[in-house]
Amino acid sequence: MLILRCIEIMIHISEQLLCEASTVYKYIQEDGSNRGTYGKLVCTNFKIAFLDDDSTSDDNEPQLKNKIIGENDITLQCVDQIYGVYDEKKKLLTGQLRKYPEKLIIYCKDLRVFNFCLRYTKEEEVKRIVSGIIHHSQTPKLLKRLFLFSYASAAPNNTDGRNQTVMFDTLEDWRDELERTKGNVQYKAVSTNEGYKVSEKLPLYFVVPICVSEESILKYEGRGIPIWCWSCHNGAALLKMSAFPKEQDDSTSQMQKAFLDGIYRTIRKPPYELLKTDDLSSSLPSLQEIQTAYTRFKQLFLIDNSTDFWATDVKWFSLLESTNWLEIIRRVLKKAIEVVECLERQHTNVLLIEESATDLCCVISSLVQVMMDSYSRTKLGFQSLIQKEWVIGGHGFLDRCNHLHKSDKEEAPVFLLLLNCVWQLVQQYPPAFEFTETYLTVLSDSLYVPIFSTFFFNSQHQKDTTTTGESLKTQSSPFRFLTVWDWSVQFDLKAQAFLNNPLYAEKPKPEKSQRKTARFKHQRQLSLPLTQTKSSPKRGFFREETDHLIKNILGKRIGKFINSSDEPPNSFREFYDSWHSKPVDYHGLLLPRIDGPEIKVWAQRYLRWIPEAQLHGGGTIATAAKILDLMKEVQNLQVKMDEEHSQAVSGDIHAVPMLRSSARLSSLFPFALLQRQSVKPALPTSTWKDLEDEDDLVKRDDEFVDLSSDVL
Amino acid sequence: MDMRNLRFALKQEGHSRRDIFEVLTKHAFPQSHNLNTYIYVSAKLWVLYNVLQGLPNERWRVTFINEHYGLCDTYPSLLVVPYNATDDDLKKVAAFRSRNRIPVLSWIHPENQAVIMRCSQPLVGMSGKRNKDDERYLDIIREANGQISKLTIYDARPNVNAVANKATGGGYESEDAYPNAELFFLDIHNIHVMRESLKKLKDIVYPNVEESHWLSSLESTHWLEHIKLVLTGAIQVADKVSSGRSSVLVHCSDGWDRTAQLTSLAMLMLDSYYRTIEGFEVLVQKEWISFGHKFASRIGHGDKNHADADRSPIFLQFIDCVWQMSKQVFYKVRPFQLLLLIILQVNQISNPGMLLSNDQPNPVEQRYMELLALRDDYMRRLEELQITNNSKIPNSSASSTSPSQMMSQVQTHF
DSSP, rough: HHHHHHHHSSSSOOOEEEEEEEEEEEEEEEEEEEEEEEOOOEEEESEEEEEOTTTTTTTOOOOSSSSSSOTTTTHHHHHHHHEEETTTTEEESSSSSSSSSSSEEEETTSEEEEEEOOTTSSSHHHHHHHHHHHHHHHHHGGGSSHHHHHHHHOOTOOOOTTTTTTOOOSSSHHHHHHHHHTTTTTEEEEEEEEEGSSSSSSOOEEETTTTOOOHHHHHHTTTTTTTEEOOOTOOOOEEEOOOOOOOHHHHHHHHHHHHHHHHHHOOOOOOOOOOEEEEEEEEEOOHHHHHHHHHHHTTTOOOOOOHHHHHHHTTHHHHHHHHHHHHHHHHHHHHHHHHHHHTSSOEEEEEEESSSSSHHHHHHHHHHHHHHOOOSSHHHHHHHHHHHIITTTTOOOOHHHHTOOOOOGGGGOOOHHHHHHHHHHHHGGGGGGSHHHHHHHEEEEEETTTBBSSOOOHHHHHHHHHHHHHHHHHHOOOOOOOOTGGGGGGGOHHGGGBBBTTTTTOOOEEEEEEHHHHHHHHHHHHHHHHHHHHOOOOOOHHHHHHHHHHHHHHHHHHHHHHHHHHHOHHHHHHHHHHHHSSOTTTSSSOOOOOSSOOOOOHHHHHHHOGGGOOOTSSSSHHHHHHHHHHHHHHHHHHHHHHHTTSSSSOOOOOOOOOOGGGOBHHHHHHTOOOOOOOOOOOOOOTTTGGGGHHHHHHOOOOOOOHHHHHHO | OSOOOOOOOOOOOTTTTHHHHHHHHHHHHHGGOOOOOOOOOOOHHHHHHHHHHHHHHHSSSEEEEETTTTTTTSSSSSSEEETTSSSHHHHHHHHHHHHHOOOOOEEEEETTTEEEEEEEEBBOTTTOOOOHHHHHHHHHHHHTHHHHSSSSEESSSSSSHHHHHHGGGGOOOOOOOOOOOOEEEOOOOOOHHHHHHHHHHHHSSSSSOSSSOHHHHHHOHHHHHHHHHHHHHHHHHHHHHHHHHOOOOOOOSSSSHHHHHHHHHHHHHHHHGGGHHHHHHHIIIIIIIIIIIHHHIIIIIIIOOOOOOTTOOOHHHHHHHHHHHHHHHHHOHHHHHHHHHHHHHHHSSOOGGOOOOOOOOHHHHHHHHHHHHHHHHHHHHHHHHHHHHHOTTTTTTTTTTTTHHHHHHHHHOO
């Protein structure tokens, strides 16, 4: 029976059972006592899973059911840390063990916490399962040993292409994007990197200014070359560039300087002769700081029991602040607004500079596009954006997520930082986004699902070489990787509905004939200045601007000084304030509010497994549910109207059932499960120590009246 | 007072400035200048509501003992008391309660008949005085519910403050004297602590919010912590009455600040009527105005003495609690939130003309309103269609009922 169920839980024939243990007690700590169930703990090459002995408890099924990962499944990549409990003391488990713990606590990257008691399990099995879990989830791995490959080599052949998300792995995709943003006037898609002869870090195809030659791209492996991200409606473009590493050798740096000089002399782009550079490695927190902040931040949500929850609750705000995570989000959003201001108001090209141009460059460029380009706020648009800036753009997902446990130093939640920033926008302007916060949450969870290739490579080159090499050796058909954008792999249609925002105010589409003429007009307008541009006398780049740029790239320390001194502080504030004083156009520019009170904690992602933090029948979800109900009702009425209109047969009209489940949804819907039943608020009584300076106030009575004189 | 500070730049034209200042101060602080203020005369709506609730009944009666404010000048003229307590009993109890504020009924649970009573502290004093009538009266209250378990008394103050009050003749119900009652302290601080807390809160939001350290400065004001304590106290009261099926007695020192907060919030939690606009107005009228919350001195209407120790944002704190609740749980009803804002502003500027500011409409609610309008439009058109269709085909009856069903369902929802 159990063996049968084991097979049942395997998602795929390529999943292999590695070790198992029976009579494991999975429990939840609650007011000192434990509640839980017995079952079997198994570890496969894909996941760690707990199989309930009592398989009938299906009534508590989550609303948003993942087809691949069940409620009690943890993919090996999702395991964050494993603790063992020895005589009520917690100890971090890594590598070889001499003594085996009585209890196992698994902290997951999606912030779930699992408690397993092994006291009733056979010693043999304890040894096997504990060392198995630690070995498979915590020790360094080879890329090829990822489940991704075993899965893909025998992948079901049912992937119907790549849906409509633009993948940016062909020259065509880049050309289309150039055309969409009207960037094709000054920029061109190049195939110089075919066969990765320029650099393994760059994608096969990318876009550069029209006047940049192939030789210069090849010269320093693509370093020092401005790479196009996106063009704004007024023609100003957002560019990124990977900087030269600091050179000790004077002559080398002289040569690099000359090279950059040349590059800037060639990219003269009237009428935009101004270019603003922004060295992100000096103007934003370092990856190290981001990682430290997030590690502290997530600790607040990895809660063992309800006592811990109420203990942190008392000092919640200062704890939150001390992590610095929200402050980092604020700084990143602020930087993005600064870039938007340059593009939008000053009509200036902006060049983002970073060592590799694949971390904070991705965050800022993606955010700028989400704010300025309403297409990026649709589901397809956002997915294409992630594909363009991150997946093809060469963000090192494998290293940054530390999927292989190669080096902790490389780990940094850069992509999560972007999702957190986008969430701030989503919650501030719900009608502007086609997707919901649930979409962002499941997207962040998908980072740890080794079935999709999307987040499991450092670059396009790595993906291409590993896959072609492997398939040549084995003579088998090439790997068929799945992309995360095919949501049907993880969710059925009902669950996918949670990813779509019912509040999204769709862009009113002009009539077909109108659109055509409008487009034609637009092109005509554009072509006029184009002819001028080409024939206009070449105007030099501002000397000081170039100097600034070079210093910035060559010596970051000098760059820092310049950056801090010439920043006009008021233009930003003015731009920000004036935008916020006007009514919001959900299809136009969108600027987030960044004052302290406006930056919030992404409750759905971070609090979803903590029952104490739920509101039943409350929160924003209650409003959304009500709107959904109403929309359904309107739809039904519409259907009925149509039926009435075409009244062919009478009496055949059936009432469409209404969605009435919304009565008491949890505020953490669709994730929340009722786990702990008794939720007692703790009175924060002993928190008055810091009020000592107001001691006399505390002791005073409301109004000082001597009542003893009243009596009698 | 509503967190706005207005500044006027006056032209340097000599004499006029002084005159304006004088006129302004005269009218802004009329009390200090012996001018009359407009006083709102309270309606007796809440008595009506008690009748709606099924009172009086065989256990509870309405007494006219305070008709000319003879028993207690800070209580309403009509009071609901246990049927088994005579007016004479009430007078004797009054002697043992601070400012004669005897335990009277605020709310009765429609099903389990448990009640929320409110009063002021007992006059125990240093010597630990006892009063047989008061002890018996509390027992009558307990029995009115047919209750065998102990009567629950919530003292809103922190334990230390309640003890300290003995020095001035006050105190709390001791276990010895009231064996049939159990007492809990809710640790809500006094009006002075609240005043200082709000002052600090104002400092961090005015004139503008500091860029960084928002969270820790917010925490250091303790304002939200106080809000939490008040809400936690109210939850305990409501929980005791509904799940614990026990009658409760709530008091603080005088029973017009913290007590009013607790009883009205608990009632808001227990009774959906109070969550309607009409019901909320009744609630404020009853628990605050008629039971003698000192609006004038707490807010300092017309008084220029800003340092007055009687001032405290107790009502504001209550409204904040209600806002927290409406944000968290209740049907998101914008009119309701607006009402809160209006009440606050009316409270503070006695000029209702200059009420609402440039608040942008919430997009979510806007969408909601659009949908509502769309639905109504569809329903109307559908009805018209059906009428015309029905005249053509006499048999089509199946669909005609569904719109009205929807209507009723929607009305109960909102």
